[in-house]
């Protein structure tokens with residue numbers, strides 16, 4: 001089932017066409033990677049989907065509802081989630097308190113001052129933490145966690161809103177290869193189990209080719225290729241953009257975990 005339909009999407013900054021009329025679709029239960037060299041228009045595309053930037057032209061439909069013109073919070077309410085970094089102010093809270101805060105917000109009770117977050121939905125928070133492999137660290141302050149574990153908690157927080165579509169901006173940046181594989185294998189499992197769609201940007205090509213179901217390649221604001229990892233690896237236009245032609249991406253021998261449907 002097609003969840004997100006993007007057509008003729010465009011955004012300029014002054015004379016720069018950051019995104020220049022792109023089309024793509026995203027189905028439920030699918031991981032779509034948006035890749036491209038620096039300045040290709042990936043962040044601009046992301047920010048238009050979540051409403052932080054207003055498109056100049058085109059259409060972004062989620063289950064038939066036009067998102068362009070809606071406020072970020074309205075788009076979030078429609079089920080478009082994003083992994084945000086845990087803010088400094090929340091890092092002193094425990095892992096589970098952070099997830100409980102997110103559940104409170106989802107249930108519209110953030111301003112219910114008489115109900116502390118610690119009493120809210122502990123079971124549900126624990127369940128989310130177990131899905132990202134963090135239940136045993138539930139009562140530790142986030143400030144004590146390893147970097148890759150913080151990323152897992154951020155994912156649990158994003159899941160608290162029960163997103164239909166999750167946007168992940170370089171989910172494995174700053175991680176070692178093993179952690180990168182663990183993070184993406186877990187994401188893939190969540191996509192399959194929950195039937196959510198994930199749109200992600202990523203500079204680590206090993207991650208992209210190992211885990212994306214499909215890949216869209218941007219260059220200077222235009223979509224130059226779209227397809228399966230194998231077809232993108234062999235695509236002449238993509239090779240030209242990344243290597244100036246005559247070379248291709250290495251096959252990835254380090255994929256640690258197979259996730260099957």
Ligand SMILES: Nc1ncnc2c1ncn2[C@@H]1O[C@H](COP(=O)(O)OP(=O)(O)OP(=O)(O)O)[C@@H](O)[C@H]1O
Nearest residue numbers: 013016017018036037038039040041042043044045
């Ligand atoms: N707020 C802005 N004001 C002016 N120009 C911008 C703005 N945001 C992006 N741009 C320009 O739009 C183009 C696309 O930028 P964007 O950040 O979307 O690319 P990107 O693919 O995400 O790059 P990177 O991989 O480096 O993050 C670039 O030329 C950039 O300089």
